[in-house]
Amino acid sequence: MSVVTILGIEMRSGTNYLHDLIVKHPQCSGARGIWEDFVLADLQYVSKYFSVLETFWQKFPFDRKNIDKSKEAFGGVLIDLLKCQSTEKQEFSYLVTKTPSFVGIEKAPEFFPNSKFLLLIRDGRSVAYSLEKSFNVNYFDALERWRESARKLIEFMESHEAFFRQQCFLVKYEDIFLDSQAQLSDIFRFLCLDPDECNFSEIEALEVRGSSDLRAANQQIDWKKVKRTQDFNPIGRFKAWPKWKQAYADFYCRDELKQFGYPLEAEIGGWLPTPLVSGLHVIERLNPKKLQVRMKKWLKAQLIDR
Incomplete structure (x- = not known):
């Protein structure tokens, strides 16, 4: 077996x-x-x-x-x-x-x-x-x-x-x-x-x-x-999302979606300026809780590599 x-x-x-x-x-x-x-x-x-x-x-x-x-x-x-x-x-x-x-x-x-x-x-x-x-x-x-x-x-x-x-x-x-x-x-x-x-x-x-x-x-x-x-x-099913969610997902996961052959659904420039989506991404990444989680992951990796 x-x-x-x-x-x-x-x-x-x-x-x-x-x-x-x-x-x-x-x-x-x-x-x-x-x-x-x-x-x-x-x-x-x-x-x-x-x-x-x-x-x-x-x-x-x-x-x-x-x-x-x-x-x-x-x-x-x-x-x-x-x-x-x-x-x-x-x-x-x-x-x-x-x-x-x-x-x-x-x-x-x-x-x-x-x-x-x-x-x-x-x-x-x-x-x-x-x-x-x-x-x-x-x-x-x-x-x-x-x-x-x-x-x-x-x-x-x-x-x-x-x-x-x-x-x-x-x-x-x-x-x-x-x-x-x-x-x-x-x-x-x-x-x-x-x-x-x-x-x-x-x-x-x-x-x-x-x-x-x-x-x-x-x-x-x-x-x-x-x-x-x-x-x-x-x-x-995600097409039921509001447009901003579709646009952000396409923006944030663009390269990986393309790598595996998934078409992008939301054309950002058609209704929401790219800088606004980028700004939303930056704000989310600067969330204190997220920063803490990423710091813990980094420290864990350093301990394993030592």
Whole structure:
């Protein structure tokens, strides 16, 4: 049995949906225990530990390759822990796990050099809209979280090009929703599985979990399966935003949206001068609470790098 890990760009990016689609293949199974594992999230501390050991051991006759093997072995222990969970099926090839975050993704080649990763992205404006509606996340914070994660993915794709090309498969939520069969077939082939073994008729009737639109009125988000309505469409909901929100999102996330092929919806110059949007951005960035958060992140990074 192998493990395939779904990493989502952020919460509300569709990791539940992609997971439920993939486990429809008879050779893929979900876990009944740890629903979101976050095994990559804090591996920088483990990596730092190995770096310190290497520094201490340099004065001895020591093969540097043993450190790399130790990291891979540590990753293997984590995989074994995931495999210890009870599963939805008895016989299968892949255990499907997921995490709605790219934090720690740069450590994947070190600790999981032979594992498969499905990297799920979604339009940052849709993610921000859903975070705001579902969990009352501040609009500006939601956009910042998505942009930071998008930049992390772009950096990972550039700095680990070979690993990304061989061990990772980039999935767009919009593509998987609009043409599930074609996208899933590509994913199954990436996993060396036969797409014809999957009953795609079941996928067309797949129920939805965690949708902010399909939850009962005045209730919090839950992850119980809900039958989708005929007009269910999670793409482009952010177009219900007022124009200033659309314009700011396009301005703030412009480069990252373009990088992943998402068209800009709001033409700033058509109704709101660019300097005003820029000014809104500056005011938001100078928010004392935001400055404090960024300072804490910077200090944490310095401590890890020491």
